[in-house]
Amino acid sequence: MLKRLIEVALPLKEVSEQSAREKSIRHGHISTLHIWWARRPLAACRAVVFASLIPDPDDAECPTSFKQLVMDTLGSSQFKPSRPEPSPGAAAPVEVKPLADTPRNRCLEFIKHLVRWENSNEPEYIEPARKLIRAAHKILHPDSPSEMPKVLDPFAGGGAIPLEALRLGCEAHAIDINPVAHLIQLCTLVYPQKFGKPLPPDAPVPGYIRENAELFVGKKSKANGKDLFGDDAVDVAEAEYRRNPLAADVKYWGNWVLEKARAELAEFYPPDPDGSVPIAYLWARTVKCPNPACAATVPLIRQTWLCKRKDRKVAAA
DSSP: OOOBGGGTOOOHHHHHHHHHHGGGOOTTOGGGTOOOTTOOOHHHHHHHHHHHHSBOTTSTTSOHHHHHHHHHHTOSGGGSOOOEEEOTTOOSSOOEEEOOOOHHHHHHHHHHHHTSGGGTTOHHHHHHHHHHHHHHHHHHOTTOSSSSOEEEETTOTTOHHHHHHHHTTOEEEEOOSOHHHHHHHIIIIIHHHHHSSOOOTTSOOOHHHHHOSEEEOOOOOOGGGSOSSOOSEEEOOHHHHHHOHHHHHHHHHHHHHHHHHHHHHGGGSOOOTTSOOOOOOOOOOEEEOSOTTTOOEEEOOSOOEEEEOSSOEEEOO
16 A cells, blocks of 8 residues: 555654644744644645655655656755765664665655745745645545545644645645634635635725724834834825735734723723833732731742843832
8 A cells, every 4th residue: 555655754753843833933923813822834735645645666666657756846956855874784883874865755755844934835845745645646546536535633722733734735624622712723825825815905994994094003102112012003005905904904903902991990990100001900818017007018928029030120019
């Protein structure tokens, strides 16, 4: 039986490094959409989806046409295997030699580039992956009416696996019993494709966009000399709405929610004498001092330090 690439090998070291690196990426990452408790790294999902959908090109049963397609598609010098491997039975110091330039090793070297965050939407890496998956699908499922495979994740959670399947050109299906997870999946997989496309020239623009060409986000806070709520203006002019109605609506209604929340919560976050605005409170049980001359309310906390770094020390007063 023809094995898939993932059954034989995967560049785990590089995939793990890129997965760990994702934790420090905030701008543009779906993890910023909602904090999901079991989110899978996109790098790992992309590697697993790709390696699961193509056969091992070095397998004896793999068609020659696919092996040749791999070498042609991944013919760039950047995909040439370069990692040395120890020679079997070599005495110390271990003698090393380059990896053989085989279709399998080309695919493994390609995956190292494919999983990098900056290459997520680069055609130079995404298109070859789609081309190989399409060809593999015809080999593995010759009777399938579709050009690309269908990927089902029955426990999709935050939607990382179906998102990467979509990125690689597959027809992705996501299921989860948790309604919060389902909403995240809709916002990740469905709405961007359905509403994130440019508006047709003859399509009308909503009145709230025409009447509010520019919105201002929040008020300045002087807490630590920084703006508490972000930059000054969010441009939701008609031209931007036509370019991407979904992005413009997120900006508009996000600002609307922010202003409503600020108005409702303002009484609970009164500004300090210096103009700074508190953004959080610490809760603690309290007791009344038994000394009649004191009668102070004492919080039951283990310590008063809020921050105790070398360059910054803050304590609750």
